[in-house]
Amino acid sequence: MISFPEMLPDELFYSCCTRYHIESGNETNSQTMKELFGNPSFKMKCMLPSHLNNFIKRYNCKWGRICSNDILMNHTIYPIFRSFLDYKESDVILQMINGTLKYRPHFILGIKNNLWGQVLNFCSDCVKEDDLNYGFPYWHRLHQVPGILYCPKHCKRLKRSCPGCNFRFETQNNFLVIKRFCRCGHDFSCDIANQVVSLDEYRAQLELINISQDIAYVFSANVFTGHQWQQLYRDRISKTKYFSLTGRLNQRALANDFISFYTRSTLKLLECELSNINWLQHFFNRKKHIYHPIKHILFIRFLYGSISNFYNEVSEAA
Ligand SMILES: [Zn+2]
Ligand SMILES: [Zn+2]
Known part of the structure; x- marks a missing residue:
């Protein structure tokens, strides 16, 4: 049995589950969902997890101890909502994440527009840096926060597709891993040459x-x-x-x-x-x-x- 990967700085919980899925060699998503969440019919949620309680229980049985608060606060986008919601609303979101309430955070969070993406974002400089530091890039949680369009660390516009072939990481409840190179061989850490922008755009x-x-x-x-x-x-x-x-x-x-x-x-x-x-x-x-x-x-x-x-x-x- 392989173990659950160690979560990296600012790594999205989804990203870690995805790495587990790849490393496990499981052929189907449902097999991984059963191993991680105890139910093959659960769907992997990308931005905010669901059934986190199930995950914690299974993790503690198989691999030792893990703190659900650490996952929530350091590996999901939940903190941005917690900062702006009142106690009652935060609690409803928490129950949805933990799986004690039906999962439909959009209703509470007032997210009904494109800012809540099903497409994962990445920063080309972070891809390069993570590849150097860890041997592979991963999905950053900050890059997925609604309203963050630039990498706060490198001040670069986040990308939603491969600059070479336009491949987009549309999650659709699947496990999608980001690598240094896309399937066609384009380097995700490459940038398109700077375009001239107007003063307003600047x-x-x-x-x-x-x-x-x-x-x-x-x-x-x-x-x-x-x-x-x-x-x-x-x-x-x-x-x-x-x-x-x-x-x-x-x-x-x-x-x-x-x-x-x-x-x-x-x-x-x-x-x-x-x-x-x-x-x-x-x-x-x-x-x-x-x-x-x-x-x-x-x-x-x-x-x-x-x-x-x-x-x-x-x-x-x-
Ligand atoms: Zn970056
Ligand atoms: Zn490509």
Whole structure:
């Protein structure tokens, strides 16, 4: 019996299961699912695992001890949601991951757009680096986080397909491993020559890199849950031009300033434009909304400059 591979820094749990699948020599996915999760009909989930309790039980029986919190916090994208959800919502997600509630995180997380991919992303520099350090590349968890379009470490645009033949890693609940070279022999660590970009595109690139690094910061800082977001945002702008003396929010002024704070393509790429729905106003409604973390991050950058500034200010005030 082979053992479960050691999880590498920032490796997606899915990636480790995939390496196990390859190393086991199992011919079918169901065989691997039975070995890892105890049920051949379970499907391998890519971004957020399901039936993690089953995995922990089987792991502890076969290979020793493993901590489910370590998997969750260091090898899945769960922390980004935990940081922006309240306790109750976080708990629902946890139960879905553990397998005690029906798995449908999209409903809770408010992810219904392309930012929640079934296509795995990679950074060509990370591929090269991992290949040098470990002898093979692997799937990084940060590269799969909705809203991260640039590698926070190398500041390079993440790729979703082979630059040589356009092969895409569409998971569809399968085990897909990334190697240094694609099936046609193209090197995943190669880059296409830099293209000339307009000033606007350049600005958008910088913004997207900053946002990617902000998201990475959320993971590394691993702070608090259960924020009263509406209250925090309201406090932050309560004495500004966005509120009248009678306490009425000037939605138009807020939206206009927010729109001009970012380039249009940044908001478009992140699917956070304000053209159809002014989602900013929901931050100030009494009605409770669940917001995609990327919306919080964009708004926090607008209000505080960066996530780290925000954390510092909030912790000083506490
Ligand atoms: Zn990288
Ligand atoms: Zn290729």
